[in-house]
Amino acid sequence: MNEAVAQSAEIDLGLEIDGDADQYLTFLMADEEYGVDILRVQEIRGWEHVTPVPNTPKYIKGVINLRGTIVPLVDLRERFGVETIPYGPTTVVIVLKVVGEDSERIMGIVVDAVADVYNIEEENIKPAPDFGSVVSIEYVRGLASIEEKMLIVLEIDKLLSADQLQAMSES
Amino acid sequence: MAKILAVDDSASMRQMVGFTLKGAGHDVQEACDGVEALKIAQTGTFDLVLTDINMPNMDGVTLIKELRQLPAYKFTPMLTLTTESGAEKKMEGKQAGATGWIVKPFSPDQLLATIKKVLG
Amino acid sequence: MSVDMSQFYQTFFEESFEGLDIMESGLLGLDIGAADEETINTVFRAAHSIKGGSATFGFSVVAEFTHLMETLLDEMRDGTRMVTEDSVDYLLKSVDCLRELLTAVQDESEHNAEFVNEVKAGLERILHGDTAADTASSGGKAEGETAQEKPEIEGWVIEFKPADYLLKTGNDPVRLFNELSLLGEMETSCCTDNIPLFAEIEPENLYLSWTITLKGNIAKEQVNEVFEWVDDDADIILTCLGEEQAGEEKSSQEPVPLTVVESEANVEPGNSDAQGAEAESIVKNISPKAAAKPAAKKITSKEQSSIRVGIDKVDDLINMVGELVITQSMLGQLGENVNSANIEKLQDGLAQLERNTRELQESVMRIRMLPISFAFQRFPRMVRDLSNQLGKEINLVLLGEQTELDKTVMEKIGDPLVHLVRNSVDHGIESPDEREAKGKSREGTVELNAFHQGGSIVIEIKDDGKGIDKQVIFDKAVEKGIVNANESLTDEQIFDLIFAPGFSTAAVVSDVSGRGVGMDVVKRNIRELGGTIEVKSEKGQGSTIIIRLPLTLAILDGQLIRVGEDTYIIPLISIIESLQVKPEQISSIGGQAELYKLRDEYIPIVRLYDAFGLTPDSTDLKDGLIVIVEGDGGQAGLYVDDLLGQQQVVIKSLETNFRPVEGISGATILGDGTVALILDIAGLITLSRQSRGRAA
Numbered sequence: 001m002n003e004a005v006a007q008s009a010e011i012d013l014g015l016e017i018d019g020d021a022d023q024y025l026t027f028l029m030a031d032e033e034y035g036v037d038i039l040r041v042q043e044i045r046g047w048e049h050v051t052p053v054p055n056t057p058k059y060i061k062g063v064i065n066l067r068g069t070i071v072p073l074v075d076l077r078e079r080f081g082v083e084t085i086p087y088g089p090t091t092v093v094i095v096l097k098v099v100g101e102d103s104e105r106i107m108g109i110v111v112d113a114v115a116d117v118y119n120i121e122e123e124n125i126k127p128a129p130d131f132g133s134v135v136s137i138e139y140v141r142g143l144a145s146i147e148e149k150m151l152i153v154l155e156i157d158k159l160l161s162a163d164q165l166q167a168m169s170e171s
Numbered sequence: 172m173a174k175i176l177a178v179d180d181s182a183s184m185r186q187m188v189g190f191t192l193k194g195a196g197h198d199v200q201e202a203c204d205g206v207e208a209l210k211i212a213q214t215g216t217f218d219l220v221l222t223d224i225n226m227p228n229m230d231g232v233t234l235i236k237e238l239r240q241l242p243a244y245k246f247t248p249m250l251t252l253t254t255e256s257g258a259e260k261k262m263e264g265k266q267a268g269a270t271g272w273i274v275k276p277f278s279p280d281q282l283l284a285t286i287k288k289v290l291g
Numbered sequence: 292m293s294v295d296m297s298q299f300y301q302t303f304f305e306e307s308f309e310g311l312d313i314m315e316s317g318l319l320g321l322d323i324g325a326a327d328e329e330t331i332n333t334v335f336r337a338a339h340s341i342k343g344g345s346a347t348f349g350f351s352v353v354a355e356f357t358h359l360m361e362t363l364l365d366e367m368r369d370g371t372r373m374v375t376e377d378s379v380d381y382l383l384k385s386v387d388c389l390r391e392l393l394t395a396v397q398d399e400s401e402h403n404a405e406f407v408n409e410v411k412a413g414l415e416r417i418l419h420g421d422t423a424a425d426t427a428s429s430g431g432k433a434e435g436e437t438a439q440e441k442p443e444i445e446g447w448v449i450e451f452k453p454a455d456y457l458l459k460t461g462n463d464p465v466r467l468f469n470e471l472s473l474l475g476e477m478e479t480s481c482c483t484d485n486i487p488l489f490a491e492i493e494p495e496n497l498y499l500s501w502t503i504t505l506k507g508n509i510a511k512e513q514v515n516e517v518f519e520w521v522d523d524d525a526d527i528i529l530t531c532l533g534e535e536q537a538g539e540e541k542s543s544q545e546p547v548p549l550t551v552v553e554s555e556a557n558v559e560p561g562n563s564d565a566q567g568a569e570a571e572s573i574v575k576n577i578s579p580k581a582a583a584k585p586a587a588k589k590i591t592s593k594e595q596s597s598i599r600v601g602i603d604k605v606d607d608l609i610n611m612v613g614e615l616v617i618t619q620s621m622l623g624q625l626g627e628n629v630n631s632a633n634i635e636k637l638q639d640g641l642a643q644l645e646r647n648t649r650e651l652q653e654s655v656m657r658i659r660m661l662p663i664s665f666a667f668q669r670f671p672r673m674v675r676d677l678s679n680q681l682g683k684e685i686n687l688v689l690l691g692e693q694t695e696l697d698k699t700v701m702e703k704i705g706d707p708l709v710h711l712v713r714n715s716v717d718h719g720i721e722s723p724d725e726r727e728a729k730g731k732s733r734e735g736t737v738e739l740n741a742f743h744q745g746g747s748i749v750i751e752i753k754d755d756g757k758g759i760d761k762q763v764i765f766d767k768a769v770e771k772g773i774v775n776a777n778e779s780l781t782d783e784q785i786f787d788l789i790f791a792p793g794f795s796t797a798a799v800v801s802d803v804s805g806r807g808v809g810m811d812v813v814k815r816n817i818r819e820l821g822g823t824i825e826v827k828s829e830k831g832q833g834s835t836i837i838i839r840l841p842l843t844l845a846i847l848d849g850q851l852i853r854v855g856e857d858t859y860i861i862p863l864i865s866i867i868e869s870l871q872v873k874p875e876q877i878s879s880i881g882g883q884a885e886l887y888k889l890r891d892e893y894i895p896i897v898r899l900y901d902a903f904g905l906t907p908d909s910t911d912l913k914d915g916l917i918v919i920v921e922g923d924g925g926q927a928g929l930y931v932d933d934l935l936g937q938q939q940v941v942i943k944s945l946e947t948n949f950r951p952v953e954g955i956s957g958a959t960i961l962g963d964g965t966v967a968l969i970l971d972i973a974g975l976i977t978l979s980r981q982s983r984g985r986a987a
Contacts, residue, residue: 051966052857053945054903055953063949063958065966070958072949105948181340183303184347191294225339239459245495248461254343262523270461271520276346276354279294291466 022122024144026115026151027094030082033115035144035153040097042106044114047091061110066095073108074160085112098160107160118151120144125153173290174198174215178208178234179223179252184275188221191279192286205229209237212244219289220249221273224260232267239268248289252277296348303344304397305597308390310337312668315386318379319671326367326374334382335364341389353392356407359414360385366418378417383672385410446475446506446532447514453525455496462521464501470517475507506532598698600658608654615647656843659699663741663750664692666701670712670739677716684723684734685716691741696748697843700820704750704840707813711752711836712737714809719756719834729831731755743842747822750838759828761785767794786826790814818973820844821864847942849959849969851935852918854899855906858967859931860940860959865972867919867926869934872912887917887928894919896928897979902954908932922973929975942969954978 024035050062050073059078063070073093077084090113098105125142139159144151175197177188185201192199200217202208204226212220220238224231231251238244251264254275261272273285317334321327338361345353360382366372388410395402449471453464471477479501486498505514511529518527622640625633667689678685696704720726720735727733738753761782768774768788780788788794792811817824822840849860876888877896885896896917900907909915909932917928940959945952945968956971 049965051958051968052905053949053952053955053968054905055955063945063966065960065964068943068960070943070945070948070966107948180336181303181344182306183299183344184340186302187294187296187299187347190298194294223343225336227333227336246458246461246463252343254339254346265460265520265523268460275343276348279296288466288470289461291463291469 022120023117024120024151024153025094025117026146027092027111028113028115029076029111030080033146033149033151034111035118035120035151036094036096036156038117040099040156042095042097045093045095045108047087047093047110064093064108066106066108069106071095071106071108073110075110077110077112079159096156096160099157100161105160109160118146120146120151120153128152172196172198173218173286174200175286176200176202176208176212176217176220176222178202178205178221178226178231180204180226181223184223184252187279188282191282195283195286197286205231205234205237208234212238213241216243217247219286220244220247221252222249223252224264232263235264235267235269250285250289300348300397301597303348304393307341307344307393310341311386311390311393313337315383315672316668318383318386319675321374321379328368331364331368331374335361335368338364350396352402352407353389353396356385356389356392356411359411359418360389363414363418381410381413381417385414443508444510444531445508446504447509447511448530448532449503449505449514450500450528450530451503451518451525452500452527453497453521455493455498457497457521457524459495460521460524462524464497464499467517467521468501468503471503471505471514474509474513474517475505477506478504504532598659598661604654604658608651608658611647611651611654615644615651618644618647652846656697656846657695659697659843660695661698661701662693662695663701663748664689666705666708667692667739667741669705669709673709674712674716674737677713681717682722683716683720685720686734686736688736688738690738694741694743694748696741696840699844700748700840700842703816703820704838707816707838708739708750708752710809710813712739715752715754715756715834719754719758721757744839747839747841750840751835752838753833753835755833758830758832758834759786759789759826760830764788783825786828789826790824844942847940847959847969848937849940850918850937851961851967852929852931853933853935854903854931855908857905858935858961858965859899860967860969861918861920861929862969862972863937865920865922867921869916869918872915872917872930874913877912885912889919889928892926894926894928895979896930897975898930900930902975902978920972920976922976925976927972927976927979929970940967940969 023038025038025041026033026035028034048064050064052062053060053072059075061073061075061078063072065071075084087110091110092112092114093108093110094114095106095108098107125144128137128140128143130137139155141153141155144153175192177185177192177199178201179185179188180203182203185203189199189201200211200215202211205222206228208220208222209229220235222231222234229237235249235251238247238249248270249268251261251269251272252275253260253264253272264272270289271285273282277285314334314337317330317337321330338357342354342357342361345351345357363372363378363382367374367378372378388407392402392407451464451467457464468477468479480503482500482502483498485500486492492498514529518525521527618640622637622644625637625640629637670689671687674685674687715737720737721729721731723733726735736753736755738751740751740753742749764785765774765780765788768785768791769776771791771794773788773791773794774780790810790813794810814824817838817840820840821844822838824839825837826834827837828834847860848863850863850866852859852861872887877885878888878893879885885898886893887896888894896912898910899905900910907915912930915930915932916934917930918934919926919928921927940961942957943959945955945958954971954975955968956974957969958966959969961967
C-alpha cells in the first residue's frame with residue numbers, strides 16, 4: 001500500500017466526531033470526486049492480482065483473497081461505463097461493508113486514487129439534480145461542497161446491492 | 172461477596188442463576204445434579220447452597236441430607252428451588268434440613284432479595 | 292439490577308427440545324404392562340425442567356401446558372395412576388404439541404391455538420379436572436401489600452420460641468431480627484431461662500427465646516412472611532400492640548411464594564398458571580421484543596446453531612495447537628540463519644509442520660462430527676405411527692448409531708432418510724396377512740445401518756419386504772418414455788430409473804408417500820452433499836438402499852489445471868481419467884459440438900477457455916489435454932492447457948460476498964495466496980448439454 005494512500009487514510013481521523021457530522025472518505029474517479037461513509041470503509045489496499053470469475057459482468061474484475069475471505073472487486077469506471085485506464089501506482093482498492101436486506105457483504109471497488117477524509121454534516125448534503133452525470137441518480141445520496149469542490153456522496157448499499165450483481169444474461 | 176453453590180439439572184436455570192448472582196458480586200459454582208454438587212461442596216467451603224429438587228442421580232432433598240452430615244455444612248444456609256407452591260415439597264426439603272425455599276418461577280430480583288435475607 | 296433474560300433463551304430452547312426428545316423416546320420405550328420406574332422419572336423430570344424454565348423465562352402458555360403433562364406424569368410415577376396405552380399415546384401427542392408451542396415461541400410466531408387447546412382439553416379430561424386443585428393451591432393473592440381494612444395497627448408483640456435444632460437448618464434468629472427491623476422500630480429482649488446446666492449443654496442447640504416489640508403500621512402478613520421458613524420449627528405468638536387480644540395464634544399461613552421488598556413488579560407473586568393471561572401480558576414485558584436490536588435476525592435453530600463437543604476432542608485440539616506452536620517457533624529460529632547446513636533441519640521441520648497441520652485439521656473437523664443417532668432418533672416414533680396407520684407390524688432396527696458424521700451433512704440427510712424409510716414401510720413391507728401367506732413372519736423388519744468406509748460414511752436402509760419388480764419398473768419407464776422398449780439395461784440401470792423425475796409405480800398414490808416427486812429429490816439432495824445412492828433389490832425378498840456421503844463438506848481433494856494464465860480446480864472425485872488428445876478420435880456434430888471417441892463411447896468436449904472467456908495457450912486440441920469427468924449422470928471431456936499438481940483444498944464460498952456463478956462451485960486460496968476457482972462439474976456438464984442441444 002503506497003504512502004500517499006496510507007497518509008490520506010490517517011488524515012483527519014484526529015477530528016472530533018461531531019454529533020451531527022459524519023465522516024466520509026473521498027476518492028477520485030474519472031476527474032470527479034466521490035464520497036463514501038467512512039463507517040463502511042473496512043480497509044484500503046493497493047491493487048493486486050485478481051482472479052477473474054467467468055460468466056460475470058465486465059465491471060466485476062474478479063475476486064481477491066482478503067485474509068481468507070473471498071471478496072469480489074468492482075471496477076467503478078467499468079461500472080459507470082467510463083473509459084477505463086490502465087491500473088497504476090495510485091490505483092487503489094477500497095474494501096467496503098455493504099449492507100443488504102438481510103445480509104452484510106464485503107466488496108471492493110477499484111478507483112483511481114483516494115483523496116481525503118472529511119466531516120460533513122447531514123444537512124450539508126443537498127439532493128442532487130439529475131445532472132446527467134456518469135453516475136445514475138439512484139446511487140447518489142446527494143452533493144456536498146468541500147473547499148469549493150463538488151463532492152458526489154454515494155449510496156453504497158444501492159450501488160453494490162445484490163441485484164445489481166446479477167449478471168445480465170450473457171450467452 | 173459470598174461463595175454460592177447452585178445446583179440444577181437445567182442448564183438455562185443454572186445460567187440465569189449464575190449470571191444473576193455473579194452480577195451481584197458473588198462467587199458462584201454450578202453443578203448439574205446432587206452427586207456433582209456433593210463433590211464440589213467438599214472441595215471448598217460455600218456460604219450458601221441453592222438446589223433444585225428434581226434432578227437425576229441424586230435429587231435435591233437427598234443432597235441436603237447428605238450435606239447436613241458434613242461438619243462444614245451443619246449450619247450453612249441451604250435453599251431449595253421448587254416449582255411446587257404446595258406445602259408438601261417444601262416440607263420435604265425442610266425435613267431434610269433445608270433452611271428455606273424459593274418458588275419457581277422467580278425473577279432475578281426475587282432471587283437476589285432472598286439471597287440477601289440469608290446471607291445477612 | 293436488571294438482568295436481560297433473553298440471553299438465556301437460546302440455552303433454554305436447546306435444552307427443552309432435547310428434553311422433548313428424551314420424553315418421546317422414554318414414552319416410546321415404556322412397556323405398557325410393566326412400566327419402568329426410572330423411565331417414568333426421566334420423562335417426568337424432562338417435563339418438570341421445561342415447566343420450570345418456561346415459567347421462569349416468562350413463556351406462560353408453554354408453562355401452563357407443560358404443567359398438565361407434568362401432573363399426569365407425577366401421578367404415574369408415584370403410582371396413583373396407571374400407565375395405559377391411551378395415556379401414553381396422549382402424552383406423545385402432547386409432546387408434539389409442546390414442540391410446536393416451543394417452536395412458535397422461539398420464532399416469535401403464532402402457534403396453532405386450536406390444536407393446543409384440543410390437546411390441553413384432552414389432558415384435562417384424563418386428569419379428571421384434577422388441575423383445578425393445583426391452580427387453587429397456588430394462591431396468587433398479592434401478599435405483602437399492606438391490605439388493611441382494620442384501623443391502623445400500632446405494632447406487634449412477637450413471642451419467638453425456636454426449637455433447639457433451629458440453627459441446624461441454617462436459619463439464624465439474628466437474620467430474622469434484621470429483617471423485622473426493616474419493618475419498623477424494633478426492640479428485643481432475650482429469655483435465657485431455658486439454658487441447661489453447663490455440663491448438659493449441647494453446643495449446637497439453641498436454648499434462647501425472645502420477645503420482640505415491633506412498632507409501626509405493619510400488616511400481620513408482613514410479620515408472618517419473615518418467619519415463613521421457620522414456621523414449623525418455632526412457636527410464634529403474635530399479639531397486636533395496643534389491642535387486648537388474648538394470644539392470637541399466628542395461624543399457619545398458606546405457603547406463599549416470595550414477595551420482594553424492592554420489586555421490579557414484573558412478575559406478580561404466584562404461579563403463572565393461576566394468573567393465566569394477566570401474567571402473560573405482564574411477564575411479556577421482559578420478552579425479547581423489547582430488547583431486540585434493530586437489525587437482529589430472529590434466532591432460529593439454523594442461524595445460531597451450536598454444537599456440543601466432548602471435552603476430549605477439545606483437549607486433543609489444544610495439544611495439537613501446542614505442538615504446532617512449537618514447530619512454528621522451531622522453524623522461525625531456523626529461518627533466522629538459513630545456510631546450507633540448516634537445510635536438512637529446515638526440511639525436517641517443514642515435514643513436521645505438515646504433520647502437525649494435518650492432524651490439527653483432522654481434529655478440528657472431528658468437532659463438527661456428531662453421532663448419527665441424532666438423525667436416527669426420529670424413526671422409532673415415525674415407524675410406530677406409520678405402521679399403526681397402515682395396519683402393518685414392523686420392527687425397526689437401528690445399527691451403528693454412534694457412527695459420526697458432519698453436523699451439516701446430518702441435518703441435510705434427514706429429509707431424504709425420512710422419505711426412504713417411509714417408502715420401505717409403505718411400499719416395501721407387506722401387510723401381516725400377505726407376509727404370512729408368503730411364508731414370512733408377520734412382522735417385517737426395517738434396518739437402518741451406518742458405518743464408515745474409507746473416507747465416507749455409508750448409510751443402509753434395508754427391508755425384508757416385497758422387493759422391487761424389475762419388469763414393472765422397466766415397463767413404467769417405457770410408458771413414460773424414459774427408455775425405449777427394446778433397450779437392454781443392466782439391473783443397476785433399471786433400479787436407477789427409480790430416481791428419474793416423475794417416476795412412481797405406486798398403484799395408488801398413497802397419502803404417505805409415492806407421489807413420485809420424492810426419489811429424484813432424494814437423489815438430488817444426496818448428490819448436492821457430494822454423495823451417491825444405490826438400490827439393490829431381490830423380488831419377494833426385500834430391498835436395500837445404500838447411501839454414501841463424504842465425511843466433510845469443507846475440504847476437497849482437487850486437481851489443479853491451467854487454462855492460459857489461470858488456475859482452476861477440478862474435484863478429484865469427478866475425474867475418470869486424463870489423456871492427450873488423439874486428433875483422429877475427434878468428430879463433430881453439426882460442425883459445432885465436438886465429440887471424443889473414448890473406447891466405445893462418445894464423450895462431448897468442453898473447451899473451458901470458451902466457456903469461461905479465457906485465453907488459452909492454444910486452441911488446437913492436440914496441444915493440450917482432455918480431462919474426462921463425470922457428474923449429473925453424464926460425462927464430458929474438459930480441454931485444458933496443462934495439469935498441475937493435486938492437493939487438498941479448503942472450500943471457500945463465493946456466495947458469501949458475491950453470488951453463485953454458473954460452472955463454478957466455490958473458490959479456494961492457493962499456497963501463494965491467490966484465489967483459484969473450483970469447477971462445478973455437474974453444472975458444466977449440464978451447460979454443455981444445453982449448448983449441444985442448441986447446436987443440434
